[in-house]
Amino acid sequence: MNYLIGIDIGTSATKTVLFDEKGAVIASASQEYPLYQPKNGWAEQKPEDWKEASLETLSRVVRESGVKAEDIKGIGLSGQMHGLVMLDEAGEVIRPSIIWCDQRTAAEVEDMNRLIGRERLIEITANPALTGWTAAKILWVKKNEPENYERCRHILLPKDYIRYVLTGVFATEVSDASGMQLLDVPNRCWSDEVLQKLDIDRSLLADVYESCEVTGKVLPEIAEMTGLSVDTAVVGGAGDNAAAAVGTGIVRDGTAFTTIGTSGVVFAHSSKVTIDPKGRVHTCCCAVPGAWHVMGVTQGAGLSLKWFRDNFCQDYMEEADKQGVDVYDLMGRDAAEREIGSNKLIFLPYLMGERTPHLDPDCRGVFFGLSAIHTKPDMIRSVMEGVSFSLNDCNHILQEMGINVEKMMACGGGGKSPLWRQMLADMYRCEVNTVRQTEGPALGAAILAGVGTGIYESVEQACDALISGDKKSEPVSEQADAYEKLYEVYKDLYVDLKDSFKKLANI
Numbered sequence: 001m002n003y004l005i006g007i008d009i010g011t012s013a014t015k016t017v018l019f020d021e022k023g024a025v026i027a028s029a030s031q032e033y034p035l036y037q038p039k040n041g042w043a044e045q046k047p048e049d050w051k052e053a054s055l056e057t058l059s060r061v062v063r064e065s066g067v068k069a070e071d072i073k074g075i076g077l078s079g080q081m082h083g084l085v086m087l088d089e090a091g092e093v094i095r096p097s098i099i100w101c102d103q104r105t106a107a108e109v110e111d112m113n114r115l116i117g118r119e120r121l122i123e124i125t126a127n128p129a130l131t132g133w134t135a136a137k138i139l140w141v142k143k144n145e146p147e148n149y150e151r152c153r154h155i156l157l158p159k160d161y162i163r164y165v166l167t168g169v170f171a172t173e174v175s176d177a178s179g180m181q182l183l184d185v186p187n188r189c190w191s192d193e194v195l196q197k198l199d200i201d202r203s204l205l206a207d208v209y210e211s212c213e214v215t216g217k218v219l220p221e222i223a224e225m226t227g228l229s230v231d232t233a234v235v236g237g238a239g240d241n242a243a244a245a246v247g248t249g250i251v252r253d254g255t256a257f258t259t260i261g262t263s264g265v266v267f268a269h270s271s272k273v274t275i276d277p278k279g280r281v282h283t284c285c286c287a288v289p290g291a292w293h294v295m296g297v298t299q300g301a302g303l304s305l306k307w308f309r310d311n312f313c314q315d316y317m318e319e320a321d322k323q324g325v326d327v328y329d330l331m332g333r334d335a336a337e338r339e340i341g342s343n344k345l346i347f348l349p350y351l352m353g354e355r356t357p358h359l360d361p362d363c364r365g366v367f368f369g370l371s372a373i374h375t376k377p378d379m380i381r382s383v384m385e386g387v388s389f390s391l392n393d394c395n396h397i398l399q400e401m402g403i404n405v406e407k408m409m410a411c412g413g414g415g416k417s418p419l420w421r422q423m424l425a426d427m428y429r430c431e432v433n434t435v436r437q438t439e440g441p442a443l444g445a446a447i448l449a450g451v452g453t454g455i456y457e458s459v460e461q462a463c464d465a466l467i468s469g470d471k472k473s474e475p476v477s478e479q480a481d482a483y484e485k486l487y488e489v490y491k492d493l494y495v496d497l498k499d500s501f502k503k504l505a506n507i
C-alpha cells in the first residue's frame, strides 16, 4: 500500500495527517502556536514556530503510524496564504512573518495603485491592491525596515518556508503565489511588469510550479530527524483554501464551499478567469491545473469566536474540561437555545478590519443593540450570526457575478458546528453539506502529492474516488425570512459607521 502526508500550516495550528492511498486517516497530529499582535491591526507569527510544529507533527505521524518510510510516497503542503517570510543568505529567518490578517499597509496599497494603476493591476494580478496580501507587506518592510530588506535574499510564503526546511528548495506554486499580488494570474507566472514597477528583484522570489508538480525530495537530515525517506517527494501543494477545495471535492464548475477557520471564505471553482471589477472578492489560480477560483474572505470568522472564548468564556472552558468535551460544542449548545437574532443583538466581525465586501483595514468589531436583557449565550450566538452575515455578503457577490453554485459544502473548524451550518443554509437559502473526510486542507494537499507521484490519474479522479458526502443542512424558510430582516440592519451598520471607524483609526 502507498501512503501520503498532508501538512496544513494553519493560523491556529499545524495539522499533519498521514493517509493511505484510499484516503483513510492512519495517523494525525497537530501543534498550536501563538499569534502576536504588536499593535492594533497588526498580526505576526514566528516561522520558527511553524518549523517546530511541522517537524514535530511529521515525526509523530510517521512514528505512530508504524508505516515503512519507503511506502510514504509523497508530501503535500498547504498553508495560510499571503504571509511574508524573509530569509537571509544563510537561509535564516530575518523577522517574524507579517501574516494575512495584518492591516498595517494602507499606505503601501496606495503606492501600488499609483505605481501600477488600479485597472492595470487588476488586469495582471486579477485583484486590486490589498492590505493583507504579500506585495504590500514587502513594500512596508522596504520602507520601514530598510536594514531587514537589505539582508533579504529569499521571499517565501508560510508553507513554502516549510518546503525549504524539508527539501532545501526555494519553490512555490500557482494557488498560493496568486495571493502575493506579483503573479500574472491568467498566465500563471510571475509578472515582470509588476515586479519592475514595484522595484522588487525577481531573484528574491521562488520558482513557480503547478500544485501537483514535484518540487523536491526530503533532505537527509530531515529524513533522519522525522523517520521519513530521502525518496519521499514534496509536491507544490496549495494555499489553504485551494487545498481545502481539493479536500472537499470542490474541483468542478458549479461547486463551492464555505470554510470557517480563523478566517472565513466562500470559494467557488471556475474553469475560466472570472474577476469582480469592484475587487470585492479574490480571483486566484486553483490547485487543479488550468483552472481558477473566486473567493470572498471574512477576516475574523473563527477568530471572532476564539476571541470571545479566550476573553469571556473561562466558565465554559472549565466546564468543558470537567465534562471532557469541546468548549466550542458547549458554547454552541447554549447559543442554539437562543432565538434567531440573539434577542436583537448584532455583531460586526471586523476585529481585524474587513476584506469582502468593504476592503477596509480601519473598520473594527461592534456589538450593536446591547441591552440589559442580554446574557453570554446571546453574545455567543450573535458572534456566530455576525460571521454568517459576513459570509452571506461573500455569497451574494458570487451570485451577483453570475457564478452558478449548485453544491455548497462547509468545512474548517467552525464548519463542524451544526448551528453555524444551519445559519449558513438559512442565510444562503440553499443546502449546506459536509463531507465525511474532515481533514480538508491536509487531505487536499495529500491528494495533490498522490497526483504528483503518479498514484492518482488526476485531481478530479482522486476526489471522485476518495471523497463522499455526509451531513446535510436544509434551509428553513421562516428562519431564512427572519435572518433576512436582520441582515438588512447588519448591512446598514457598516455604512453608518464607516466614517467613525476612520476617525477612530486616525486618532
Ligand SMILES: Nc1ncnc2c1ncn2[C@@H]1O[C@H](COP(=O)(O)OP(=O)(O)O)[C@@H](O)[C@H]1O
Pocket (backbone or CB within 6 Å): 010, 011, 012, 013, 260, 261, 262, 263, 301, 302, 303, 304, 305, 306, 326, 328, 329, 332, 412, 413, 414, 415, 416, 417, 420
Ligand atoms: N466545534 C466547533 N464549533 C464552532 N466553532 C469551532 C469548533 N471547533 C473549532 N471552531 C472554530 O474554528 C476555528 C479554527 O478553525 P481551523 O479550521 O482549525 O483554523 P485554522 O486553519 O485557521 O488554523 C476556531 O478558532 C473556532 O472559532
Ligand SMILES: O=C(CO)[C@@H](O)[C@H](O)COP(=O)(O)O
Pocket (backbone or CB within 6 Å): 010, 011, 012, 079, 080, 081, 082, 100, 101, 132, 179, 239, 240, 241, 261, 262, 263, 264, 265, 297
Ligand atoms: O487570507 C486568507 C485567504 O485570502 C486566509 O484564508 C488565510 O489563508 C488564513 O487561513 P486560515 O488560517 O483561516 O485557514
